Amino acid sequence: MTEKMNKPGQRICVFGDYRNYFQNRVTLQLLARARELAPAIGAEVCAVVFGSQVSEYVCEYIAHGAQTVYVADDPVLKDYCVETYLFLAEHLIRQYRPDIFLIGATDFGREFAPRVAKRLKTGLTADCIGLEINADGLLVQTAPSFGGNLIATIITPEKRPQMATVRPGTFKELPHNDAAAGRIVSIPVPSDLPIPRVRLVHSERKPPREQRIEDAGIVICGGRGMGSRTKFKKLFEMARLMGAEVGATRPVVHSHWADHDCLVGQAGKNIHPRILFSLGVSGAIQHTAAIHDADLIIAINKNPNAAMMKMADVAIVADAGQFCSAMIRELKNRIRE
Amino acid sequence: MMDSPMLKLVVCVKQVPMVSELPWDSKTGTLKRNMAEGMMNPACKHALEAALEIKNSHGAHITTLSMGPPMAEEILRESLAMGADRSILLTDPRMAGADTLITSYTLAHAIAKECPDFDLILCGCQTSDSETAQVGPQLAEELDIPAVAYVKQVEIAGRRVRMQRESDDFLETLEMDMPGLITVSTAGYPPRYVSLCGLQLAFEAGDIVRRSMDDIGLESADVGMQASPTRILDVYSSIARKKNIVLKGTPKKSVETLFDQFGDKLSGVMAKDLKTHDHDRNDDDREDE
Numbered sequence: 233m234t235e236k237m238n239k240p241g242q243r244i245c246v247f248g249d250y251r252n253y254f255q256n257r258v259t260l261q262l263l264a265r266a267r268e269l270a271p272a273i274g275a276e277v278c279a280v281v282f283g284s285q286v287s288e289y290v291c292e293y294i295a296h297g298a299q300t301v302y303v304a305d306d307p308v309l310k311d312y313c314v315e316t317y318l319f320l321a322e323h324l325i326r327q328y329r330p331d332i333f334l335i336g337a338t339d340f341g342r343e344f345a346p347r348v349a350k351r352l353k354t355g356l357t358a359d360c361i362g363l364e365i366n367a368d369g370l371l372v373q374t375a376p377s378f379g380g381n382l383i384a385t386i387i388t389p390e391k392r393p394q395m396a397t398v399r400p401g402t403f404k405e406l407p408h409n410d411a412a413a414g415r416i417v418s419i420p421v422p423s424d425l426p427i428p429r430v431r432l433v434h435s436e437r438k439p440p441r442e443q444r445i446e447d448a449g450i451v452i453c454g455g456r457g458m459g460s461r462t463k464f465k466k467l468f469e470m471a472r473l474m475g476a477e478v479g480a481t482r483p484v485v486h487s488h489w490a491d492h493d494c495l496v497g498q499a500g501k502n503i504h505p506r507i508l509f510s511l512g513v514s515g516a517i518q519h520t521a522a523i524h525d526a527d528l529i530i531a532i533n534k535n536p537n538a539a540m541m542k543m544a545d546v547a548i549v550a551d552a553g554q555f556c557s558a559m560i561r562e563l564k565n566r567i568r569e
Numbered sequence: 570m571m572d573s574p575m576l577k578l579v580v581c582v583k584q585v586p587m588v589s590e591l592p593w594d595s596k597t598g599t600l601k602r603n604m605a606e607g608m609m610n611p612a613c614k615h616a617l618e619a620a621l622e623i624k625n626s627h628g629a630h631i632t633t634l635s636m637g638p639p640m641a642e643e644i645l646r647e648s649l650a651m652g653a654d655r656s657i658l659l660t661d662p663r664m665a666g667a668d669t670l671i672t673s674y675t676l677a678h679a680i681a682k683e684c685p686d687f688d689l690i691l692c693g694c695q696t697s698d699s700e701t702a703q704v705g706p707q708l709a710e711e712l713d714i715p716a717v718a719y720v721k722q723v724e725i726a727g728r729r730v731r732m733q734r735e736s737d738d739f740l741e742t743l744e745m746d747m748p749g750l751i752t753v754s755t756a757g758y759p760p761r762y763v764s765l766c767g768l769q770l771a772f773e774a775g776d777i778v779r780r781s782m783d784d785i786g787l788e789s790a791d792v793g794m795q796a797s798p799t800r801i802l803d804v805y806s807s808i809a810r811k812k813n814i815v816l817k818g819t820p821k822k823s824v825e826t827l828f829d830q831f832g833d834k835l836s837g838v839m840a841k842d843l844k845t846h847d848h849d850r851n852d853d854d855r856e857d858e
């Protein structure tokens with residue numbers, strides 16, 4: 233039962249999750265991180281793609297760092313299907329024995345990965361926010377728990393592959409490189425592919441709706457310290473530039489500087505941003521209890537001793553309105569379109 | 570089969586600490602888990618509610634199953650108060666420290682032993698403590714039954730289960746035949762309210778069936794931490810590890826420092842390319858106001 237499936241240092245595989253390609257860049261982010269980790273274990277970075285007419289994605293993955301792409305391209309793979317993909321993934325992994333298998337923590341990834349791990353009887357860490365290789369050549373996986381209050385580092389010492397699902401936005405993708413070369417390995421789809429026991433009756437894309445603050449990767453929260461309704465409005469410009477959503481504290485909503493929809497806290501919404509900007513917010517528990525999992529909290533307050541400043545990664549002592557203006561100018565200068 | 574026998578549902582429930590009251594010892598850097606007050610994991614409660622609604626409309630026998638320390642009995646009593654028919658507590662110190670692979674293995678054994686003729690297993694889609702969302706799908710693999718995660722709505726017609734869910738911006742309708750497993754999201758089935766009096770009664774009456782490892786036919790080597798493929802190296806409080814860099818000076822200067830130190834992180838989450846260094850431009854240095 234404890235037999236190792238592999239000697240370390242051959243392949244890092246990344247699952248090609250292309251279903252929401254333009255919204256979700258997690259596969260590209262994982263390829264980039266895999267390229268950074270690979271030299272430490274002398275591994276090659278591979279993408280795994282299942283689908284029908286997916287050559288476009290295969291090329292994209294190569295342009296973003298994949299050195300080899302294993303691709304099963306067949307009309308029967310047209311729909312995302314956990315059971316079919318499981319069957320293919322299990323066989324592919326048993327054949328190529330990657331040392332590491334990384335999967336984006338999308339809804340699909342988080343349903344698919346645990347079942348792959350179960351079939352291979354290996355370990356899996358969920359929703360990682362950090363990946364490193366340690367001195368023993370093992371993948372050290374950093375994962376939050378208790379709503380981000382606790383962070384655990386986890387390894388899978390014996391079993392292979394070492395598996396992790398990784399939260400979108402954790403790593404930065406490599407720039408698109410048309411000149412990059414990669415090997416494409418075609419995976420035959422067996423004729424005895426098992427018939428899925430779960431049948432997809434109907435599937436439709438949700439109407440494109442405004443990003444909700446609950447799902448936003450970046451939230452910019454303004455408090456009473458923004459000073460006025462006019463200054464509060466500048467937060468929306470900053471948010472537009474960053475693709476962020478604006479949140480507010482209760483006094484702000486009561487003064488009608490922002491809609492009740494923006495209220496973050498016990499009486500409002502729970503948020504899980506990767507990055508939180510908190511401007512002119514004191515940090516009352518009724519507000520902060522609704523902030524989960526933020527990896528980076530940037531607080532701006534005149535008062536360095538405000539509770540919000542104490543719980544921040546970066547506490548900036550400044551006028552909230554002036555900071556917001558400076559931020560907008562800097563973003564306009566730096567963003568490459 | 571003759572006339573359809575009553576549906577047998579199994580709901581897996583977990584006791585989790587109340588996050589807001591997480592007692593963290595900042596001196597030793599450890600979690601005082603024994604001091605944390607427990608509650609039924611929210612998603613598990615939604616799963617139980619889904620089972621109760623099936624019971625209301627079709628008639629069903631509901632078994633709730635929990636693996637945990639003896640004090641997890643509290644949430645099983647709560648499940649009886651909500652309307653479950655039978656509760657099983659899998660408790661054995663040797664099971665402690667299991668990761669999801671081994672937890673699903675252990676639960677599968679308990680189900681095979683205690684309710685082998687189940688029709689549908691319902692789990693919460695994820696727990697509020699470890700948040701892995703892995704046990705449900707892995708349990709289905711272990712039992713070799715069809716499964717769907719993040720279910721928002723479920724209907725049963727004969728042996729067929731029809732489910733609705735949202736997955737990565739798609740609204741999906743799926744079907745499978747029983748026996749099967751679903752993990753229930755918190756988007757549907759708001760749990761019913763149990764009156765204090767009902768809770769009180771459940772605590773006085775109602776037997777909880779206790780099972781140890783030996784009862785379900787497992788050996789020490791198969792369960793708990795030693796059987797688990799993953800190892801936890803370290804656990805720390807995210808707040809204790811916050812860098813808490815303090816920046817003073819003009820807003821412009823602070824903004825520049827922010828981009829210098831966290832530009833990669835910002836551009837990664839924004840999914841936009843940012844120029845990395847841009848100090849030597851000399852556009853207006855004024856701040857507004």
Ligand SMILES: Cc1cc2nc3c(=O)[nH]c(=O)nc-3n(C[C@H](O)[C@H](O)[C@H](O)COP(=O)(O)OP(=O)(O)OC[C@H]3O[C@@H](n4cnc5c(N)ncnc54)[C@H](O)[C@@H]3O)c2cc1C
Pocket residue numbers: 454455456457458459480481482483484495496497498499500511512513514515516517518519532533534535538550551552553
């Ligand atoms: C039952 C109950 C439920 C509640 N629910 C919620 C809820 O859901 N959400 C919520 O937000 N609140 C809620 N509250 C209110 C909460 O307790 C706080 O009162 C509120 O969060 C404070 O908002 P604030 O930080 O914007 O304002 P304040 O506490 O007034 O803080 C303003 C901050 O801005 C700083 N500041 C002032 N001027 C400047 C400047 N020029 N530049 C920079 N910083 C400046 C100050 O130093 C201060 O830290 C609830 C309260 C109760 C009793």
